[in-house]
Structure formats: C-alpha cells, structure tokens
Amino acid sequence: MILDKAKVKHVAKLASLPLTSEEEEKFSKELGETLDYVEKLNEVNTTGLEGTNQVTGLVNVTREDVVGPSFSQEEALSNAKETYKGYIKVKAILSEEM
Numbered sequence: 001m002i003l004d005k006a007k008v009k010h011v012a013k014l015a016s017l018p019l020t021s022e023e024e025e026k027f028s029k030e031l032g033e034t035l036d037y038v039e040k041l042n043e044v045n046t047t048g049l050e051g052t053n054q055v056t057g058l059v060n061v062t063r064e065d066v067v068g069p070s071f072s073q074e075e076a077l078s079n080a081k082e083t084y085k086g087y088i089k090v091k092a093i094l095s096e097e098m
Contacts, residue, residue, distance in 0.1 A: 001032040 082089040
C-alpha cells in the first residue's frame with residue numbers, strides 16, 4: 001500500500017513535522033509498508049491468549065516518594081525565554097485550525 005501525499009501531509013502536520021516533497025514521497029511508501037505489516041499482525045489468531053503488559057516480572061520498581069527541596073519560582077523561571085505574571089510563556093499549541 002502506498003499512502004497518498006495528502007494523508008502523509010496530514011500525519012506530518014499532526015506531528016508538527018515539516019516535510020519536503022522528496023520526504024513526502026519517501027514516507028508515503030514507508031508508512032504504507034508499516035500499515036501493511038500491522039494489517040498482517042491483525043490477521044494472527046490470538047483467541048484465548050492473555051495479553052502481555054509486563055515481561056520482566058519486576059514489581060514496584062519505583063523509588064519511595066520523598067519530599068525534598070524545590071526550586072523557588074525565581075529559579076524555575078530564570079532560564080525561560082519569556083515569562084508573564086510569574087509563568088513561563090510559550091507559543092500556543094492548540095488552535096481551531098486543523
């Protein structure tokens with residue numbers, strides 16, 4: 001399967017990836033091959049098999065939650081490119097446009 005360029009452009013836009021026309025061509029083929037492989041995996045009969053979500057057998061490998069010293073607001077904001085009223089100011093990531 002080869003994805004059309006419109007779908008590749010849409011996926012690239014969702015991922016905020018600027019692509020050249022050569023990359024769009026390359027990824028239309030590669031993404032299509034990936035989708036073909038996933039479709040093959042969907043054909044495997046998994047009836048009666050239990051799902052696997054942990055293969056190492058490790059349990060509770062997280063550290064104990066201990067309160068420690070924290071940065072002051074001034075220290076936390078010291079390397080921010082822009083601040084506004086005590087917060088880090090960033091470019092909007094959500095918009096009506098899609």
